Amino acid sequence: MIRPIFIAAAFAITSTVVTTFSSPAIASGGGGYDTGSFSQQRIDQLYELGKAYYKAPQADGKRLEYCIKTNDGLKKLSRSSVRPFKRGAAATFVNSLYSCQDPSLKISDAVADDQGDAILHYLNKRFKLRLAGS
DSSP: OOOHHHHHHHHHHHHHHHHHTOHHHHHTTSSSOOGGGGGGOOOOHHHHHHHHHHHSBOTTSOBOOEEEEETTEEEEOOHHHHGGGTTSBHHHHHHTEEESSOTTOBHHHHSOHHHHHHHHHHHHHHTTOOOBTO
16 A cells, blocks of 8 residues: 555655746757747848948959058058047048058948948947947
8 A cells, every 4th residue: 555645755756847847948858958049039131231241342353451541541440440439420430441452542432322331330330339320
């Protein structure tokens, strides 16, 4: 004959096991890794478009290299070279962008307006500039 104390203990253990492995844990495979979460990420389409424009070759087949014009001359884009523009005006940053190959060519003259907006959005997020008016 089974004693009532053992039945109560067995019921308590099974109910604990059931609540520990609840339906969300079982639905995710039990390991806590949800493979469906990647598809739920929000993708910034303007950022991706600006990145594509930034890295795309021009009509002549060469990629446009971006430089910042400073008092010391032209510097390639890097976190240290764009640091003076952080939290500044977007127009000031855009007016300082030049081509590294041709120092007289402003980037704003080399790309279309809609491409320029996307590239500015990309650079703003890429270098964490937090530009005003962008």
